[in-house]
Amino acid sequence: MIKIEGRNPVIEALKSDRYIEKIMVSTSAKEGSINKIVKMAKEKGIVVQYVDKVKLNEISQSHSHQGVIAIASDYKYFDIDELLQIPKEKNEDPFFIILDEITDPHNLGSIIRTADAVGAHGIIIPKRRSATITPTVIKSSAGAAEYVPICKVTNIVNAIKKLKENGVWIVGTDMDGDIHYEKDLTGAVGLVIGSEGFGISRLVKENCDFIVKIPMVGNVSSLNASVACSIVLYEIFRQREKSR
Structure with missing residues (x-):
């Protein structure tokens, strides 16, 4: 599994056919784009887990998660x-x-x-x-x-x-x-x-x-x-x- 971090990357992942296990959202992030992500996830039946921002900071690899991290399938490389x-x-x-x-x-x-x-x-x-x-x-x-x-x-x-x-x-x-x-x-x-x-x-x-x-x-x-x-x-x- 791979972490997809940031609002635009998560939105694009939701639009694609990528398998997403769950989306972790900061409890303090409630602006428009976060609401859009939550709505899209629920429409696809993807689990949305609300967590403290400190938790996202701990697991973030890009250090720029913008309040949301998706846990998704690994990237598929082409031959x-x-x-x-x-x-x-x-x-x-x-x-x-x-x-x-x-x-x-x-x-x-x-x-x-x-x-x-x-x-x-x-x-x-x-x-x-x-x-x-x-x-x-x-x-x-x-x-x-x-x-x-x-x-x-x-x-x-x-x-x-x-x-x-x-x-x-x-x-x-x-x-x-x-x-x-x-x-x-x-x-x-x-x-x-x-x-x-x-x-x-x-x-x-x-x-x-x-x-x-x-x-x-x-x-x-x-x-x-x-x-x-x-x-x-x-x-x-x-x-x-x-x-x-």
Whole structure:
């Protein structure tokens, strides 16, 4: 079981098909969104347990529960074949995000949130040296983790090769690439975002079809991984919408 913490994440979990065992609500939280959660839970026959705020503080992992924590089934990860099937069923060009050792849960949550906003079909992460779906990630995603398929793979390079075999062009991000908005990012695309400290690894970079960069004129040499990802994702989104 996993804890889903915060009002928006709990609301999105209630809207989805996720199994929820119970919802714990602070006795001191009675505002509109809490009342909405209680109403939705009762309509679904989910147990609502009122507890002292101190109890929620004790069990919270995100430390930002906003007076409500849901105890739910563990997150279901997808395999790569399931991921590839999603755009086929929607009759859309594949649009994936590949994260090369993103370890900060807040960055992962933020990327999931943006992925949902731009209509990405899924995110691929490595099984090792990567943030995974935790209460902090779910909270940081504002509930988007309920809608964006996440695939955990043993080897990122092998996953990239599988995507390429299925017609997906792999776009890496690195400061020695071409300016991102000057490249054609339409069609079947897999965007690779590297780790917070080291960028994309050598082997991953070698398996990209081309590399893009975000132009910068300031004194700081790099952007936060989730910010950089969002900038390129929205350029892909813009080009895809324009080409429809």
